[in-house]
Amino acid sequence: MRWNLSLLAMLCIATVARAETLSFDDLHGSGTIPDGYGGLNWSNFFYLDTTNPFGHNEANGFTSGTVSPPTVAYDNGGSVAMISGPSFTFSASSFTAAWKNDLEISVTGYAGGRQVGQSLFFVNPGYPSFEVFDFGPVDQVTFASSGGVLAGLTGTGSQFAMDNMVINLPEPAGASLPCAVAGFIALRRRRCDAGT
DSSP states (O other), X not given: OOOOHHXXXXXXXXXXXXXXXXXXXXXXXXXXXXXXXGGSEEESEEEEETTSSTTOOSOOXXXXXXXXXXXXXEEOTTSOEEEEEEEEEEXXXXXXXXXXXXXXXXXXXXXXXXXXXXXXXXXXXXXXXEEEEEEEEEEEEEEEEEOOEEOSSSOOSOOEEEEEEEEEEEOOGGGGHXXXXXXHHHHHHHHHHHTO
């Protein structure tokens, strides 16, 4: 069987990055999301097991925003939160306001300090909103929340809950070696078939 070089190239390019959904469910209890989680660095992001969100037994955006139980990520309301890494695509995520109706969230992607994408949307505590971004490649994404009207819940902050974040990360350096070897073999066979 002869390899089609362009097909081989497309297959290899398709394997250079891997899609990953960060559900935060492998983080237990509550705390700060550690750097390295999901291959990213995290600033001002925390995680919470929503089976007991801060001792509040009422409905709130943390519990309703838990798309895949039991854990969600959240920001420290009023302060900009950020994820960063060498190069990745920020594809999508679900967002829910913790305590306010019509909470405004601004998500901005950067590459080398230059803005490459921005999205502004509004969320509520009663249900998650799935937002698609496809920012990439980027090395930094910021999240800022503001405004909104109190929804009559116990809390009053501008926090948002985030779950099932979809990112694409580059494969480790050695992952493309099989493609390089296969490409060399295909090229060698092609030259042999041509008599060179």
